[in-house]
Amino acid sequence: MAVLRNQQTRQRDLLNVPVVGRFLRWKHARTSMQAVLLAVSALILYDGFWGPQLAPKNLAGVLPWVHWRGFVVLALLIAGNLFCMACPFMLPRRLAKKLFPADRPWPTFIRSKWLAIGVLLVFFWAYEAFDLWASPWLTAWVALTYFVAAFAIDGIFKGAAFCKYVCPIGQFHFVHSMVSPLEVKVRQPDICGSCPTKDCIKGRYGPVAEPSLRHSGTSRNPDERDKPRQAQVSHLLRHSRESSPRAGARNPSSDEQRPQAGMREVTKSPSQPARSVAMPAGLQLVQSGCELWLFQEGKVGNMDCTFCLDCIQACPFDNVGIQLRAPTSEFRRLDQWHSGVGTLVKRADVAALVFVLVFAAFVNAFGMVAPVYVLEQWLATQLGVTSEPVVLGILFIVGLVALPFVLVTAAAWSSRALVGGNETLAATATRFSFAFIPIALGMWLAHYGFHFLIGALTVIPVMQSFLADFGVPILGDPQWELAAIVPEAWLVPLELLLLELGVLVSLTAGYRIARSRQSSAARAIRCLLPWAVLIVALFFTGAWLMTQPMEMRGTILG
Amino acid sequence: MNFARTTCVIFIAILGALVLSACGPRAEQGGNLDVTVLSISPEPAAVGDAVITLQVRDIAGNPVSDATILVKGTMTHAGMQPVIVGTEARGAGKYVTEGFRFTMGGDWVIIVRATFANGATAERRIDLKGVQGEIKMGMKSDKPKDGN
Numbered sequence A: 001m002a003v004l005r006n007q008q009t010r011q012r013d014l015l016n017v018p019v020v021g022r023f024l025r026w027k028h029a030r031t032s033m034q035a036v037l038l039a040v041s042a043l044i045l046y047d048g049f050w051g052p053q054l055a056p057k058n059l060a061g062v063l064p065w066v067h068w069r070g071f072v073v074l075a076l077l078i079a080g081n082l083f084c085m086a087c088p089f090m091l092p093r094r095l096a097k098k099l100f101p102a103d104r105p106w107p108t109f110i111r112s113k114w115l116a117i118g119v120l121l122v123f124f125w126a127y128e129a130f131d132l133w134a135s136p137w138l139t140a141w142v143a144l145t146y147f148v149a150a151f152a153i154d155g156i157f158k159g160a161a162f163c164k165y166v167c168p169i170g171q172f173h174f175v176h177s178m179v180s181p182l183e184v185k186v187r188q189p190d191i192c193g194s195c196p197t198k199d200c201i202k203g204r205y206g207p208v209a210e211p212s213l214r215h216s217g218t219s220r221n222p223d224e225r226d227k228p229r230q231a232q233v234s235h236l237l238r239h240s241r242e243s244s245p246r247a248g249a250r251n252p253s254s255d256e257q258r259p260q261a262g263m264r265e266v267t268k269s270p271s272q273p274a275r276s277v278a279m280p281a282g283l284q285l286v287q288s289g290c291e292l293w294l295f296q297e298g299k300v301g302n303m304d305c306t307f308c309l310d311c312i313q314a315c316p317f318d319n320v321g322i323q324l325r326a327p328t329s330e331f332r333r334l335d336q337w338h339s340g341v342g343t344l345v346k347r348a349d350v351a352a353l354v355f356v357l358v359f360a361a362f363v364n365a366f367g368m369v370a371p372v373y374v375l376e377q378w379l380a381t382q383l384g385v386t387s388e389p390v391v392l393g394i395l396f397i398v399g400l401v402a403l404p405f406v407l408v409t410a411a412a413w414s415s416r417a418l419v420g421g422n423e424t425l426a427a428t429a430t431r432f433s434f435a436f437i438p439i440a441l442g443m444w445l446a447h448y449g450f451h452f453l454i455g456a457l458t459v460i461p462v463m464q465s466f467l468a469d470f471g472v473p474i475l476g477d478p479q480w481e482l483a484a485i486v487p488e489a490w491l492v493p494l495e496l497l498l499l500e501l502g503v504l505v506s507l508t509a510g511y512r513i514a515r516s517r518q519s520s521a522a523r524a525i526r527c528l529l530p531w532a533v534l535i536v537a538l539f540f541t542g543a544w545l546m547t548q549p550m551e552m553r554g555t556i557l558g
Numbered sequence B: 001m002n003f004a005r006t007t008c009v010i011f012i013a014i015l016g017a018l019v020l021s022a023c024g025p026r027a028e029q030g031g032n033l034d035v036t037v038l039s040i041s042p043e044p045a046a047v048g049d050a051v052i053t054l055q056v057r058d059i060a061g062n063p064v065s066d067a068t069i070l071v072k073g074t075m076t077h078a079g080m081q082p083v084i085v086g087t088e089a090r091g092a093g094k095y096v097t098e099g100f101r102f103t104m105g106g107d108w109v110i111i112v113r114a115t116f117a118n119g120a121t122a123e124r125r126i127d128l129k130g131v132q133g134e135i136k137m138g139m140k141s142d143k144p145k146d147g148n
């Protein structure tokens, strides 16, 4: 049985997929992806600052707002947090880690998502208030601020403080990747149970200047190289079989496809992966452990995981994979303690983050249809305000804070009234917040997918004109008429399909969450009812938004 | 460490250069062309077919009547297919677009490109904000009154 289970786990592991797996195991896989995106960012910065200040003609207008947003939401749907994996802001950050001590602990009072929620709210507001999409120059400034912030914060603080506590893009990805089909996860828990190194969290230390023994590609004799590791894995498995009745009955080394070599004899250092720990003389960190403080043995789900693959590189037993899973499987584990995250149902800050993102999916799309202009005009007249940022500020506070708060409190209260129980309203709301992630992802996909599908090809003429400015004309005059990659008639049906998928998965997830606490299906349905009403209401709101003709306008108040 | 220090210096130098030179967006090049939109019909501009009448002059203020004028309508948001049409000369520097259409509500940018008889070209950009869209289903069909 265990053999079967293990085999299945291995088969559904992205690292075992022929070309992709090989690439992802490569030590420099992540750096190479980051380098590509860094080069693209450099183009965006250059064109944003110095190029034509007309968004459709500027790489800073096209690449971030049409392509990047489309790609990342699609990646979340079909794979996982691929943006963080290839994040270009990580390269300067790594440099900062090399240059500065980076040894301060992140202040305790902001070790939560609250700061990031604040940054997100400001970003969503600024996006509309200053029409970031219409200004390549401001877009370039936002990107530059990002680079500087990641550089400065991670130059001062330990680990990946920026990713975990500040970065709004990161939070967007952490939350929505909770319903992604891939998860970085241990393959055989038994091996972790008796693992002596815990390198996945602690990092791997090695002699200074000694080339890494790992990463097969370069060695000529894999069999020789694998011997120490195989011996160690066999030993561990034997040990765990003796101590645990449900331990794996198979020695994985026998069917290893791409074994990793090089067990290191490293003096064990304290459990923190930080660079500041005193390390034995002559040893240095050769591979970081998880800088987001997710210890594989207790890691559950995708929250806070940047898919950086450090744990995969660090684990001496090749015991971490990128595994396929059911998109709602995380919702069964909400009460479980998550390493580096805690127990999700106790994280009100995470729930607040989820709800802000859920409502932002709708408010962001609402910002692009005609009714919002009517509403803004009305609000401005009522309040006698002429400043658009102020009116938008009010709309955002209402749409992303007040309205969610009222609706969620009402749903939590009704849910409790329907089934009783002594859970606090906040705990109930936190528990059910996660059920809203699929509908939010559906909405982001519908909206950003729309921009991508109608505008994907616009990058061709923009690139042509960018190169022509440098005296390198390619394929003649820019082909400005290139734009959509699907016929316009497909758009609304496709968007509705994505939303429908979202609402179905949300309702399923909601039922799972309800059922886990209720003794019968009937009670679970009653408990879910108010939440289901809210989810379905969001669905109809989204569907209505999608059928509105989209508008693209910056100035609203006359 | 040496490598790191060098990279850092480069990084900071690039940052510095960016910050210094990015104090304001680059000015648009106007070209030696003076274009005025005389009228857009229907008025105010709204989604659908439209006729734009332009008055084209050179920098000396003389009407330009023998140029080939192309009108490109695009939006302030990237990722829209632009509308590119030709024009018909009506004499005395007046040109009328042929088959122009506002495909979406919102902020438009009209780019007028002139090719003169001697082969020289010039371009002019005119911002046209708040082209009116439609509101469907349930909302009042009143159009927002902000045709700015």
Ligand code: SF4
Binding pocket: A186, A191, A192, A193, A195, A196, A197, A198, A199, A200, A201, A296, A297, A314, A315, A316, A317, A318, A319, A320
């Ligand atoms: S993932 Fe690898 S390094 Fe981490 S505890 Fe398990 S076996 Fe040890």
Ligand code: SF4
Binding pocket: A184, A289, A290, A291, A292, A293, A294, A299, A304, A305, A306, A307, A308, A309, A310, A311, A312
């Ligand atoms: S090291 Fe941490 S953040 Fe990176 S992939 Fe592994 S668990 Fe995720």
Ligand SMILES: [Cu+2]
Binding pocket: A364, A365, A368, A447, A451
């Ligand atoms: Cu949009």
